[in-house]
Amino acid sequence: MKEVIIALLTGFIVGLVFAGFKLPIPAPPAFAGVAGIIGIYLGFKVMGWVGPMLPEIFK
Structure with missing residues (x-):
């Protein structure tokens, strides 16, 4: 959870x-990009x- 909070804070600052x-x-400027x-x-x-x-073959 600590990594998520740090990533969110870093993204906010950026x-x-x-x-x-x-x-x-x-x-991505739209929700569709985030969903992707x-x-x-x-x-x-x-x-x-x-x-x-x-x-x-899939491994």
Whole structure:
């Protein structure tokens, strides 16, 4: 949980800096982009769980 809080705080500070210098945000500007990142993470985790049950080609 500590890593999540540190990551959130770091992201918040970076967002403030980018907004202060009027730079484009260094992240997906829409919720769909954020949902895509979450999907990639979940797919990676699911493959870790089901990977041992799949044929050798997927390992």
